[in-house]
Amino acid sequence: MTTPRNPRANTRGKPFELGNPGKPRGARSRATIAAEALLNGEAEGLTRKAVEMALEGDTVALRLCLERLVPPRKDSPITIDLPPITSAADVVGASAAVLTAVAAGEISPDEAGRVMALLTAHKNIVETGDLERRIAALEEQN
Structure with missing residues (x-):
């Protein structure tokens, strides 16, 4: 005789209570908050150093700088001659x-x-x- 499978039997830890929405939208993890605290006020210096490294020939730094200056295009414009559309016909x-x-x-x-x-x-x-x-x-x- 087999018993019906209980999906809650395989949950790790205590499952959320019903109605619990979980993390609020936009909530940041502890690691993100810690990284922001460490880098606070250092953005200009880090950027300057990345540019210097790129100018010295560091290809990784060069790629990083170029990706920020000229991001890859997601699509390209096309040209088609279409008649004016003023009615559904x-x-x-x-x-x-x-x-x-x-x-x-x-x-x-x-x-x-x-x-x-x-x-x-x-x-x-x-x-x-x-x-x-x-x-x-x-x-x-x-």
Whole structure:
């Protein structure tokens, strides 16, 4: 005969009481607080030393300094000719232009997916605006 497994049987230490939210958001660990206390007022000197080491040829220090000066780009801008979108129906032409750009190799499918997500969001905004205008017109008639 097997007994049902009790998930609390395997917990280490005393489990949190129900309703306990745990650590508050933004709480810092003791190690972080201790490191901040040690480095308090030393940021300028440490930065100066890292730059000096980089200028002397220390490649690790050089990479550290360059990463701070010129962070890596997360994405790059793309250029696509899209028709103006003033109504929800205009999104069809814009999405066709995006697909044409992908087929021509002008943009990647990943970039196209992000543009299509923007087009979808814009279409929803345009539709909401159209509905607001129509409802306002109907309310004026009554």
